Amino acid sequence: MKVSIFALWRDTGEGIFEKLGLLEELEKYYPDVEFEYFFYENDSKDKTPENLSNWLDDREGKLLSEELNSPKFGSIVSHERFSRMAEYRNKMLKLGKPLSSDYSLIWDSDVTFEPDILEKY
Numbered sequence: 834m835k836v837s838i839f840a841l842w843r844d845t846g847e848g849i850f851e852k853l854g855l856l857e858e859l860e861k862y863y864p865d866v867e868f869e870y871f872f873y874e875n876d877s878k879d880k881t882p883e884n885l886s887n888w889l890d891d892r893e894g895k896l897l898s899e900e901l902n903s904p905k906f907g908s909i910v911s912h913e914r915f916s917r918m919a920e921y922r923n924k925m926l927k928l929g930k931p932l933s934s935d936y937s938l939i940w941d942s943d944v945t946f947e948p949d950i951l952e953k954y
Contacts, residue, residue: 834867835868836866836935837936838937839870839873839939840939841873843875843876843881844879844881850884853888858948859948870889870894871894871895872885872895873896873922873925875903876901876902876903882896882898897924899924922939
């Protein structure tokens with residue numbers, strides 16, 4: 834079985850290693866599953882792009898990193914935020930086309946999960 838994981842990133846800071854650790858736990862929990870990763874990052878002022886690139890070095894996947902000078906919205910509700918998030922997600926999804934996986938997981942990198950998440954879905 835092959836699973837594609839899609840995630841958006843921005844200014845993740847040192848917490849990025851905890852988040853990437855969740856993916857590493859997923860790989861250990863499902864040793865027979867082939868994982869591929871499609872990450873989209875924009876406008877990070879820290880080492881998020883570099884850390885993602887390094888993490889992907891020995892994994893199947895792609896990273897698109899852009900400098901757009903777009904505002905940070907946080908968790909507010911606004912038309913502009915929704916439009917930009919849709920644009921970012923579409924760019925992220927385009928990285929994986931054409932998909933060769935059996936399943937896809939779109940993951941908000943701010944959300945934590947247990948390693949048995951695939952079983953639960």
